[in-house]
Amino acid sequence: MAIAVILAGGKGIRFGDAIPKQFKTLGGKPIIQYTIEAFFFHPDIDELIITYPTDYKAEIEKIASAFSGHKAITLVAGGASRMETTLAALNVIGEQRKKVLFHDAVRPFVSHDIISQTILALDNYDAVDVVIPTADTIVEIDAAEKQLTAIPERSRLRRGQTPQGFWADSLKAAYQTMDTERLNHFSDDCGVFLDQNPTAAIGIVAGDDKNIKITTPIDFFLAEQILYSGQAASRSVLSEKKQKKSVIIFGASSGLGAAAIQAMKEQGWLVFPASRSTGVDIRHAEQVQSFFKEVLNKTSTIDAVVIFSGILKTGKITEMNPSDIREMIDVNLVGTINVALTAYPYLKKAGGHLLLVSSSSYFRGRANSAVYSASKAAVVNLTQALSEEWADDNIAVSCIAPRRANTPMRRKAFPKENPAVCLAPEVVSKEVIGMLMHPQTGLIKHIY
Structure with a gap:
């Protein structure tokens, strides 16, 4: 002391x-x-x-x-x-x-x-x-x-x-x-x-x-950039570092989610995957709620919830199908809120961790990815807000923002991109494990 x-x-x-x-x-x-x-x-x-x-x-x-x-x-x-x-x-x-x-x-x-x-x-x-x-x-x-x-x-x-x-x-x-x-x-x-x-x-x-x-004054300008980018340090809320955890992962069928499941199992953690392919669409709050109840029948606590679910569709916003715009907003933002609201009482009881996933595009909207960038920026703001609202409940809320990763979603959106310049999902998984073991809340981790 x-x-x-x-x-x-x-x-x-x-x-x-x-x-x-x-x-x-x-x-x-x-x-x-x-x-x-x-x-x-x-x-x-x-x-x-x-x-x-x-x-x-x-x-x-x-x-x-x-x-x-x-x-x-x-x-x-x-x-x-x-x-x-x-x-x-x-x-x-x-x-x-x-x-x-x-x-x-x-x-x-x-x-x-x-x-x-x-x-x-x-x-x-x-x-x-x-x-x-x-x-x-x-x-x-x-x-x-x-x-x-x-x-x-x-x-x-x-x-x-x-x-x-x-x-x-x-x-x-x-x-x-x-x-x-x-x-x-x-x-x-x-x-x-x-x-x-x-x-x-x-x-x-x-x-x-x-x-x-x-x-x-230039230092103050830099401080504003650090703060608004989400890289500022924050408070510790989790006093006990559990070596073994029960974790729910949304968006688990492929890509970053699937890699994270493998990494967590290697840690000896109990993992409960959910995705649309397993009948859990995070756009529908009732499906999310039912899944949490099912998980609680299999484990005594839910220590962490990670949301990898995401939709990326490219194109000029003026030329996009309105249904595609709506889908990206609903999955990337509304679905994340649905999961967060459902997870709250479970994580409060466990002193747990909510980990959201953004994108490196969140701090600068990119042409042909306007809706995706905007919705991922909203996820970062959601992280920062919830980390303050839930700190007294001993819930850590953090976010990772990987640069472009070699995932099926990425390859579908950018078929001509060289996979060698993209992050390996295993690199992201390692960072996710580290974040879930960290006692601080409000962290925005950039993965380069």
């Missing part, structure tokens, strides 16, 4: 906005709210300390009040600098020998995996930093900022992210022994800790390109 310190004491002058960037609205809620959610709903975080600019106490109190439960949230006024704000949080923690993670409030997309790995790594290191490789060459310049003085070897350079992990008492000792004037020359806590403990073992955890820090 660990304490999370969310550093939101700055006023974000580089952003050039009237309010601190952590309070700027992103996708309908303040940036800092996403950050709080990531840590509040992580099972290994048992306490949060949130720092804030002194003039924005009312704003942070309002945001924090939306979080209720067994985890304590302490609000702490920030200092005049990043380092003074860290020290203010450490003073609240006191002399505890406890794991503590410091995270920038304006990194809203930190994943639960990164948080977990940082906490775990502290078992073997004095401190932990989250880093990612740099694609750009990094150069060193002189103090006057006029000339280049060195080009370090890029293979050994990394870009630092947060969280940074420490043992609270050790970090506090480093701050207490640091000269006050020197303190504000540092930009992060690992720098302070290493300066005072030059022989310390500081481990590294792989970060994520999506774990961006929103510092400038």
